[in-house]
Amino acid sequence: MIQALSGQLLVGLINGSFYALLSLGLAIIFGLLDVVNFAHGAQYMLGAFAAWMALTYLGIGYGWALVLVPIVVGALGVLVERLFLRRLYGIDPLYGLLLTFGLALVVEGLFHHAYGNSGNAYPVPEALQGGVSLGFMFLPIYRAWVVLVSAAVCGTSWFVIERTRLGAYLRAGTENPKMLQAFGVNVPLMFTITYGFGVALAAFAGVMAAPVYQVSPAMGSSIIIVVFAVVVIGGMGSILGSIVTGVALGLVEGLTKFAWPEASGVVVFVVMALVLLVRPAGLFGRQR
């Protein structure tokens, strides 16, 4: 029994790492730009596909993909911000949401057309193959790697935002962009870079996910709804909130899979409904 529970919790921790990485990007974008980036799932999918394409067409392996893909996809994000999002600042945030939703549909549709739906296989990189027997379960090394890397990336991002000067500018921009601009900080540039960074994070998560979840056009839309719930529970705009909630929710899901497997798909939403009723701004959020 303990064995079964620990196994599911460990799988939950792995899933939670993905939730944390993805909700981190979303929270950063919402926190600063006030944009609900519905394209986040599609950008995650782009990251996974880019890694697959790099491997299949260019022979570029996982290691390089981890570095190059986020840069490439992040650059695409910058393009999106410059061409589209910029025009929507200042009007009803509904439109930003709808725009990114539309972009997600376009990207997913194109990939679905080109690659079908059953997914492409992406091999676990050689250096990370195999596993370790932990007694209660056999832990594939790659999945342990996922947890460690996510922790590192999330931790670093949190540190940069909460403890460095650059982060201070970002946070100030959230509160009062005009004041910040008056101080001479190039706020539009900051917005662009922030969006690009959030998108790069999504793509990074995609590369990490490729060996685990298979590369398919539908992978983004299946995970994005859960990630939104995570961000809302954590408190939109709270970096720490999204990271903690992401991991916590992965664990809760794991527990549910052990106790009542059929409910695992919906437990996140039940938690979200409950949290929002009690703490309307989310667990770590501030009333805006």
Next chain:
Amino acid sequence: MSPRARVFAAYAALVVLGLAAPFLVYPVFAMDVLCLALFASAFNLLLGYAGLLSFGHAAFLGSAAYVTGYAARSWGLPTELAILAGVATATVLGAIFGALAIRRSGIYFAMITLGFAQLIYFLVVQLPWTGGEDGLQGIPRGKLLGLVSLESNLAMYYFVYAVFLAGFWLLHRTIDSPFGHVLRAIRENEPRAQSLGYDVDRYKLLAFVISAALSGLAGSLKALAFQFASLSDVHWHLSGTVVLMTLLGGLGTVMGPSVGALVVVTLENYLSSFGSWVTVITGAVFVACVLSFRRGIVGEVRMLVKRSFSA
């Protein structure tokens, strides 16, 4: 033309178009358009007039579809009662979800509605009687009032059309009534409306419930027309599609959502042989609308008409 006359002319045109439609296009396609037009119009009451974006409206359409389908097929309820059961379900759900979601606004409101819709989706997948991935099949169309068989496509079409007109008219009256005006005031400036003494939450909730009920009516009709209720009816993709229809047709206009529904359903039908291009084009239309076409088709037409008359 006086406004009165204009409205009458518009309704007359609608009636004529509707009567002729099944002879011009495949009746089942026309029914699809009508059900989704009703759904979009109901949704528009909430978004275009009350300013509340619900991202979980498919829950109301879908739950009514399943309840109506099950009532007609397995309980053997006559058609009207089956529809009533479906609408009642959607209304009750609307009241519960609305009461809880109204407390928040903006993006939080949207997310809560999404969350509730996912709960309904989960229920539909898990409950034994809904058929899960296989869907609820073999829903009988039955006889209207026990007299007129709805089995033929033509008969069913006219019934759906009549109900659509009734629902549409109801929404139109609601929008033009004092209630509708208060809703618009709330959308423009909620604190001001509140300071004028209106119980803002009450109004929002009522709008939510009306919207849910009529969405349910659309769902019940759809289940009977297609004789089938499936997971697509409760999936969040449908919630997204209805936003698109409303935006494309014209947020905050009476005819807009129906026009949007017509365009989207037509696109989906004629592009269905091209598979995923439907999604791509839908998304592209979304993006175009948001960037430069925010008034939607009807809104832009109105602007054009106004301009040419005042020039």
Next chain:
Amino acid sequence: MIRSAVAVLAALATAVLGAQLARAQAPAAGKISGDVVRIGVLTDMTGYYSDLAGPGSVTAAKMAVEDFGGKVLGKPIDVISADHQNKADIASNTARRWFDEQGVDVIADLVSSSTAGAVMPVAAEKKRITLLSGPGTTEFTGDKCTAYNVHYTYNTWAMANGTGAQVVKTGGDSWFFVTADYIFGKSLESDTANVVKASGGKVLGAARHPSPGTTDFSSYLLQAQASGAKIVGLANAGADTVNSVKQANEFGITKKQHLAGLLIFLSDIHALGLQAAQGLYATTAFYWDMNDDTRKWSKRFFERQKKMPTMVQAGVYSSVMHYLEAVKAAGTDDADAVMKKMKETPVNDFFAKNGRIGPDGLHRHDMYLVQVKSPAESKYPWDYYKVLKTIPAAEAFPTVEAQKCPLVK
């Protein structure tokens, strides 16, 4: 206000009138409806089952039409196709539109059980024939049978009694299932569970996963591992099976437990590779390399599709051919007459030996128990199976009495 009310009342009155006047459109009289025999291949073109059916099924149907001569009773034969994306509502609506608007006389393949389940009642209502090649659910010729349905290639009972019985015989007496959570997966699971229990084995549990939509099977496989069952039975198909097998290897499940793929297609083995798939048992209706006839046809298929055919695709060819021959023999494409001829005539071609379509619509023919070769044993591309034995038709499928189709008195 009054005027709008009048308008609404007018519409209502017209609705009642219209309903009274409306009559169902009578089918075109004459021997061949619409002067063309139209075959609709409704399949999964881009999703989880596209490799085992999909475009290959369309090719198979076209090959059948060409080999038949392109014409029957002096009228042309037309093949159209559509993608139902494994969604029951798209399948149902496409079938309905095909029947109402495009004069489709017969729908072939369907590939997934939820789509087949949605289309069969529509076809039966409109008196058109469905030729199931891909779907597996046994109830389609049991309590869901229709008078216009032919279940042609295989069903889950055959899988359970082929593969399942064999695995139990070789010592696998405790099972845990990883099941695709829809009608097909559950049917496969229950048929196999029956076989296991009848042989004295135990079923320790099942983990049901959403399908399509699941790509990560880790938590389900962990449940299987925790159960301690000797056999992890995969009651799923296509991409689901491929992913389950891969991840079972990744999580070291295969070190202590054996996998039983209850429904395996040639395309799955091709996707998995022999290293991962070796040793797996499978029950199949057709294998390209069994004899000269199968090789001849399969090589022609390979030229067009660049892949060897699965049993589903071969089944589409054979069922369409059988249908066309029945139309010729009956002298009409009227569904009742054609169904009668199809059930009267035995099937003996490269696909099926001793094939007979029963009164319940089930095509009972010989099946084959195969095992996947190891990489060392495989000598040339697509050399994947060794045929262990032939299961004669009477044993391979449930009897008419066992199926209990309500149409059969």
